[in-house]
Amino acid sequence: MVSTVIVIVVALGCFAGTVVWSRSALRLGRACQRIEQDLAAVPMRGESPAAELARSDFRKELHTAILYGLLTVVILLTGLSENLSDRVAFDALRLLLLVPVVVSLINGRRFLDEARQAEERFLIERRAKEVATQEVSAPLAWAARLAPAELPPIEGFEVGRVYEPGSGAMAGDFYDLYHTAPSRLAAVIGDVAGHGIEPSITAFQVKYLLRVFLREYRDPAQALEELNLVLSASGRPEDLVSLCAVVFDSAAGSLRFASAGHPPAWIWHDGEVRPLRSTGPLLTLDPKGTYVSYEFPLNPGDVALLYTDGLSEARAGEQLFGEDRIAAMLRRDPGEDLTTLCKGLLEAARDFATAPLTDDIAILAIRRT
Numbered sequence: 001m002v003s004t005v006i007v008i009v010v011a012l013g014c015f016a017g018t019v020v021w022s023r024s025a026l027r028l029g030r031a032c033q034r035i036e037q038d039l040a041a042v043p044m045r046g047e048s049p050a051a052e053l054a055r056s057d058f059r060k061e062l063h064t065a066i067l068y069g070l071l072t073v074v075i076l077l078t079g080l081s082e083n084l085s086d087r088v089a090f091d092a093l094r095l096l097l098l099v100p101v102v103v104s105l106i107n108g109r110r111f112l113d114e115a116r117q118a119e120e121r122f123l124i125e126r127r128a129k130e131v132a133t134q135e136v137s138a139p140l141a142w143a144a145r146l147a148p149a150e151l152p153p154i155e156g157f158e159v160g161r162v163y164e165p166g167s168g169a170m171a172g173d174f175y176d177l178y179h180t181a182p183s184r185l186a187a188v189i190g191d192v193a194g195h196g197i198e199p200s201i202t203a204f205q206v207k208y209l210l211r212v213f214l215r216e217y218r219d220p221a222q223a224l225e226e227l228n229l230v231l232s233a234s235g236r237p238e239d240l241v242s243l244c245a246v247v248f249d250s251a252a253g254s255l256r257f258a259s260a261g262h263p264p265a266w267i268w269h270d271g272e273v274r275p276l277r278s279t280g281p282l283l284t285l286d287p288k289g290t291y292v293s294y295e296f297p298l299n300p301g302d303v304a305l306l307y308t309d310g311l312s313e314a315r316a317g318e319q320l321f322g323e324d325r326i327a328a329m330l331r332r333d334p335g336e337d338l339t340t341l342c343k344g345l346l347e348a349a350r351d352f353a354t355a356p357l358t359d360d361i362a363i364l365a366i367r368r369t
Contacts, residue, residue: 008076015068015069015072018065018068018069018072022065022069024061024065025058025061025062025064025065029058029062032055032058145204146171146173146174146175146200146203146204146207147161147163147171147173147174147175147362149163151177152177154177154179154185156250156368156369157185157248157366157367157368157369158338158366158367158369159177159338159364159365159366159367160337160338160339160340160341160342160363160364160365160366161175161339161342161362161363161364161365162339162342162343162345162346162361162362162363163175163360163361163362163363164310164346164357164360164361164362165360166195166310166357166358166359166360166361171200171203171360172191172192172193172194172195172199172200172202172203172360173189173190173191173192173203173308173310173360173361173362174188174189174190174191174203174204174206174207174362175187175188175189175190175306175362175364176188176189176207176210176211177364177366178211180214180215180247181215183249183250183251183252184218184247184248184249184250184251185247185248185250185366186211186214186220186245186246186247186248187245187246187247187248187304187306187364187366188207188210188214188243188244188245188246189243189244189262189265189306189307189308189362189364190203190206190207190241190242190243190244190262190308191203191241191242191243191262191308191309191310191360191362192206192239192240192241193238193239193240193241194238194239198236198239199239202231202236202239202241203241205231206227206231206241206243206283209227209230209231210223210227210243210245213226213227214245214247218247219256219258219293220245220246220247220256220257220258220293221258221279221280221291221292221293222291223245223258224243224245224258224260224280224283224291225289225290225291227243227283228260228283228284228286228287228289228291229287231283231284232283232284232286232287233287236284239284240261240282240283240284240285241260241282241283241284242260242261242262242263242282242283242308242309243259243260243261243262243283244257244258244259244260244262244265244276244306245257245258245259246265246276246304246306246366248298248304248366248368249298250298250368253297253298253299254295254296254297254298255267255295255296255297255298255302255304256293256294256295256296257276257279257293257294257296258279258280258291258292258293258294259276259277259278259279259280260278260279260280260281260282260283260289260291261278261280261281261282261283261285262278263307263308263309263312263323264276264277264278264323265304265305265306265307266304266305266326266327266330267296267302267303267304267305268301268302268303268304268305268330268331268334269296269297269298269299269302270297270299273327273330273331273334274296275323275327276294276304279291279292279293279294280292298368299368300368300369301334301335301367301368301369302367302368303330303334303338303365303366303367304365304366304367305326305330305341305363305364305365306363306364306365306366307326307345307361307362307363307364308360308361308362308363309359310357310359310360310361310362311326311345311346311349311361311363312326313359314349314350314352314353314357315353315354315355316352316353316354317354321348321349321352321353325348325352326345329341329344329345329348338365338366338367341365342363342364342365345363346361346363349361
């Protein structure tokens with residue numbers, strides 16, 4: 001009696017396996033048919049990986065369903081028939097189990113090849129996901145080099161900044177802030193024409209070449225001339241660059257600046273807002289272009305405000321946000337927290353524009369404390 005119960009339980013288990021694998025094989029068979037119908041509507045060269053994989057899975061699960069079905073029959077017949085073992089039929093039933101075994105041996109190489117191909121497809125898909133992740137993260141990491149979210153604290157100065165990427169993943173706007181000497185602080189902002197990877201690479205090159213030249217030359221105009229010569233010799237005249245470099249000398253109490261075709265920066269000094277306008281052509285526009293620099297007194301509380309043209313050229317129809325609105329916001333409260341000032345300028349441009357801002361915007365503000 002006990003053995004009979006065991007036989008029935010095992011047989012039911014095998015039957016359940018037969019049902020499960022049969023239903024799975026049926027679903028895969030339908031999926032395979034749909035894939036083949038879709039492929040028939042859109043002819044393509046070579047075998048479709050999706051169709052091949054679906055057929056492979058269907059064959060394997062059908063093979064498993066047949067095996068479980070045969071096991072169910074053999075277990076029931078051999079377990080419930082006491083005299084069956086004495087008959088030739090019993091040997092025939094046992095030999096029946098060799099059918100899926102023979103199928104496995106015949107198709108073993110194919111099954112192994114299909115398993116290998118599935119593993120290779122998985123590795124290819126994983127690599128594709130890694131590449132896609134890098135395509136998303138790389139521009140962000142690159143932008144962080146061009147316009148870092150955090151700037152190091154500078155003794156004797158307060159700094160505010162904001163950066164808003166435009167519609168493209170790769171930006172051409174950049175800013176920088178660093179000491180060129182113990183008492184001299186350089187603030188730089190620039191914009192490379194165009195969008196995409198090439199302008200972004202040029203921006204990166206300009207930013208770090210200028211670090212070298214501003215440490216080598218005390219005069220920012222001379223540094224711009226050297227930078228213009230190097231960029232013009234690179235053979236990419238289409239990479240026009242606008243740039244403004246301001247050097248604060250806390251020991252001399254002065255500010256010296258030079259600008260290569262950049263929108264005017266503004267300085268709050270002695271109760272007035274003054275423009276720091278362009279002092280030479282765009283970089284690479286003229287390989288022999290000359291630049292001049294101008295010097296202003298620098299007192300505690302003075303503020304320099306630098307920005308790229310994405311801010312001043314925000315549009316409401318044909319009307320631009322413009323330089324005067326930027327100057328007016330600095331004039332309204334020159335003692336305001338500089339980060340608040342920069343964010344306020346960006347929000348004002350957004351409110352002014354009748355369409356979303358699509359150009360990159362970089363804003364950098366520096367106050368001598």
